[in-house]
Amino acid sequence: MLTIYGVYRSRAIRPLWVLEECEAPFTHVPVIQAYRLTGPAGPGAPLNTAMPEYLAINPLGQVPAMRDGALLLTESLAICLHIARKYGGPLGPASDDEASEMEQWALFAATAVEPAAIEILYTTRDGQAETPTGQGIIRLAAEKLRRPLARLEKHLTSRDWLMNRFTAADIMVAECLRYGQTYQPLLADHPNTARWLAAAQARPAFQTVWNRRAAEPE
Numbered sequence: 001m002l003t004i005y006g007v008y009r010s011r012a013i014r015p016l017w018v019l020e021e022c023e024a025p026f027t028h029v030p031v032i033q034a035y036r037l038t039g040p041a042g043p044g045a046p047l048n049t050a051m052p053e054y055l056a057i058n059p060l061g062q063v064p065a066m067r068d069g070a071l072l073l074t075e076s077l078a079i080c081l082h083i084a085r086k087y088g089g090p091l092g093p094a095s096d097d098e099a100s101e102m103e104q105w106a107l108f109a110a111t112a113v114e115p116a117a118i119e120i121l122y123t124t125r126d127g128q129a130e131t132p133t134g135q136g137i138i139r140l141a142a143e144k145l146r147r148p149l150a151r152l153e154k155h156l157t158s159r160d161w162l163m164n165r166f167t168a169a170d171i172m173v174a175e176c177l178r179y180g181q182t183y184q185p186l187l188a189d190h191p192n193t194a195r196w197l198a199a200a201q202a203r204p205a206f207q208t209v210w211n212r213r214a215a216e217p218e
């Protein structure tokens with residue numbers, strides 16, 4: 001049985017969304033980030049990323065991780081690709097070319113979108129979005145996203161999804177872009193991308209994982 005380690009309030013939500021879409025059975029081990037706990041090593045602390053038993057699974061001390069038989073993966077997008085290919089049916093690639101296309105979108109998500117989008121998330125999360133410093137950080141992050149968003153916007157002009165149907169590519173890019181979504185001008189200037197992201201997030205599988213995320217303690 002496939003096992004996913006990581007709470008919904010983490011990048012584990014990416015493969016958990018893929019699994020929800022493909023309705024594949026799995027075991028969920030809700031490992032929480034140690035930095036979110038006051039006493040991660042204390043008695044009664046929940047299973048967390050700093051515990052030796054989790055470091056034995058991922059020495060980086062980060063979630064998610066995935067075990068599938070003898071295979072252990074510790075990168076969220078690699079896990080998404082694996083699940084989509086092996087269990088996802090149409091969510092995964094139907095040919096070698098589609099596999100390459102999907103890998104391209106995974107790398108685009110991780111390198112062109114996530115680093116700047118997460119600056120927006122962290123600045124907002126830390127209550128800095130309205131301060132002059134925070135606004136500067138967010139404007140700079142939005143500028144870093146200008147070309148990736150222009151690329152997405154053009155690509156989505158005549159398409160509903162990144163590939164010729166909804167796939168794991170949409171999940172990976174949508175989840176990375178979500179980090180920047182709180183900054184309204186970002187999507188206001190990119191209507192095709194806004195329409196695509198809204199459609200992805202309206203899917204029942206996303207709504208399910210999002211509600212599970214909301215049910216977890218902040």
Ligand SMILES: N[C@@H](CCC(=O)N[C@@H](CS)C(=O)NCC(=O)O)C(=O)O
Pocket residue numbers: 009010011012033034035049061062063064074075076077
């Ligand atoms: N590139 C990794 C990043 C994983 C990551 O940063 N996970 C965060 C949670 S979203 C984490 O576990 N942080 C705990 C820590 O860094 O101490 C991936 O995409 O899986």
